Amino acid sequence: MxxxxxxxxxxxxxxxxxxxxxxxxxxxxxxxxxxxxxxxxxxxxxxxxxxxxxxxxxxxxxxxxxxxxxxxxxxxxHAGRMFNLLDTPxxxxxxxxxxxxxxxxxxxxxxxxxxxxxxxxxxxxxxxxxxxxxxxxxxxxxxxxxxxxxxxxxxxxxxxxxxxxxxxxxxxxxxxxxxxxxxxxxxxxxxxxxxxxxxxxxxxxxxxxxxxxxxxxxxxxxxxxxxxxxxxxxxxxxxxxxxxxxxxxxxxxxxxxxxxxxxxxxxxxxxxxxxAPPPKGVPATRGGEPTEVQPGDKEVTGFIFKVQANMDPNHRDRIAFLRLASGKFSRGMKLKVQNTGKQISVNAPVMFFASDRELAEEAYAGDVIGIPNHGVLRVGDSLSESGALRFAGLPNFAPEILQRVRVKDPLKAKHLAKALTGLAEEGVTQLFRPDVGADFIVGAVGQLQFEVMADRLANEYQLEVIFEPSPYAEARWLVAERADLEDFANKHKMQMSADIDGQPVFLAKSAWEIGYVAERYPKVRFERSKERA
Missing domain, CATH: 3.40.50.300 (P-loop containing nucleotide triphosphate hydrolases)
Known part of the structure; x- marks a missing residue:
């Protein structure tokens, strides 16, 4: 039936x-x-x-x-209902x-x-x-x-x-x-x-x-x-x-x-x-026009709220967690990523039981399915059959601690870049690549994140790393017209960097410095958070 x-x-x-x-x-x-x-x-x-x-x-x-x-x-x-329990850190x-x-x-x-x-x-x-x-x-x-x-x-x-x-x-x-x-x-x-x-x-x-x-x-x-x-x-x-x-x-x-x-x-x-309420309508835009996606809508839609690498250490897998917002999802369906236009065939979607999983043959609004992928899906991506639907992005917040990271074995520098990018794509830590110099700067909310990162780099990527204090205390995303941005970047080359999306980020030595620089460059906005475009 x-x-x-x-x-x-x-x-x-x-x-x-x-x-x-x-x-x-x-x-x-x-x-x-x-x-x-x-x-x-x-x-x-x-x-x-x-x-x-x-x-x-x-x-x-x-x-x-x-x-x-x-x-x-x-x-x-249980008792005629399907429960999706999200355990938070x-x-x-x-x-x-x-x-x-x-x-x-x-x-x-x-x-x-x-x-x-x-x-x-x-x-x-x-x-x-x-x-x-x-x-x-x-x-x-x-x-x-x-x-x-x-x-x-x-x-x-x-x-x-x-x-x-x-x-x-x-x-x-x-x-x-x-x-x-x-x-x-x-x-x-x-x-x-x-x-x-x-x-x-x-x-x-x-x-x-x-x-x-x-x-x-x-x-x-x-x-x-x-x-x-x-x-x-x-x-x-x-x-x-x-x-x-x-x-x-x-x-x-x-x-x-x-x-x-x-x-x-x-x-x-x-x-x-x-x-507790069942799934409700989710605000979105279709072709730039505001709309609301209802759970009973025919089109399958959803958004990625989390990416987790290496849940299964035997397979270097990378799972994107998709919260479905509408439609009936069936295994093997093709879904489009709104911001890149890429189409993906979801042939091995999984339902989770913590780290255990089983193939999801079908799923509906409210369910969370895991989509194995290699770097195609990111936190904040909107997926739908048409590819025309965009849900509000999930923000990145300015980190509270910035540290330099380097690998003990210099021959593994390339591996470090790949591993850091993979972890940053999960959205738990942020990665900034300075325009000048070879060191990576990692941003996090608290010290424990660096310990977890070092532990995961060692266990999942076999990389022994050292975190060192960085000269920077604050990071801000820059938003401005191209000419104004280039003018600012040329005058602050040593403090310019890019995040994993290539967006320009200003690294400051203190909050006071941000205030001082912002006053001198009124055409440049220094943002504490950003939504992935």
């Missing part, structure tokens, strides 16, 4: 998970996959050595450090990768540590969601550890994020006193079971009705009174959950639980299926 692109898109839920490092995002990702039936056992996060690898943290440095630095995609079918040095991943998401799950509440990185990521009008579901994690008062956590969401929190559940205690939570809509209690003293884990008991005698097996009279009073107070103090207010970005449904103990995760997944 064939279904329409609109009907298939309507059952898609494409969401990202955002959090401060250590809030439990990777554990929650794994347990959502377990709840969705996509994996059979959770807990690899706590194991040692090689087993410490979770399904979404596949890069060697991620396994060694226990952090996420590369966005992953995982697709699974948890480390702030990789915020640009996160920003791009959020362009492919229709909703976000914000994970908060119950003891710490909203942390600086959470706030930054939330601002990105707000910029993109992405509705947010809140999961307050680690309730089985000592936590802040739940009322204080809700107040913080309201005051720091200017969002109305609407709890759908209410916790009974926290830490050693955590007994479970009330399901406010269904008026039942969901018990939490600690592990046995011998470390055995029998899972959690089935929910029980509030009014029945069974509740006494889990809560004594005082605990019962406390949780019921708390639930009554929060329902009086909070606005009731309104899906429209959530979709418009004014309200966040709040779930409580413990990802590590797989508690509250099933409820979160059910809530995502019920409330």
């Amino acid at each position: 064939s279904t329409s692109p609109a009907a298939e898109a309507a059952r898609r839920r494409t969401f990202a998970i955002i959090s401060h490092p250590d809030a439990g995002k990777t554990t929650l990702t794994e347990n959502l996959l377990l709840a969705g039936g996509a994996i059979r056992a959770a807990g690899a996060v706590r194991a040692r050595g090689e087993n410490r690898r979770t399904r979404s943290d596949w890069m060697k440095i991620e396994r060694e450090r226990g952090i996420s630095v590369s966005a992953s995609v995982m697709t699974f079918d 948890g480390h702030e040095d990789f915020s640009e990768d996160t920003y791009r991943t959020l362009t492919a998401a229709d909703a976000a799950v914000m994970v908060l540590d119950a003891a710490k509440g909203i942390e600086p990185q959470t706030l930054k990521l939330f601002e990105v969601c707000r910029l993109r009008d992405i509705p947010i579901v809140t999961f307050i994690n680690k309730m089985d550890r000592e936590a802040q008062d739940p009322f204080a956590l809700l107040d913080e969401i309201g005051s720091k994020l200017a969002l109305d929190p609407a709890p759908l559940y209410w916790p009974a205690g926290s830490g050693g006193r955590f007994k479970g939570m009330l399901d406010l809509a269904r008026q039942r209690f969901i018990p939490f079971a600690k592990k046995g003293s011998d470390g055995t884990d029998e899972g959690h008991p089935e929910p029980v009705a509030l009014g029945g005698n069974s509740l006494a097996a889990f809560l004594d009279e005082a605990e019962q009174a406390e949780v019921e009073e708390g639930a009554m107070l929060v329902q009086e103090a909070s606005k009731p959950f309104d899906r429209q207010a959530f979709l418009e970005g004014h309200m966040t449904p709040v779930f409580f639980g413990s990802a590590l103990r797989h508690f509250g995760v099933d409820q979160l997944l059910e809530g995502l299926g019920e409330y």
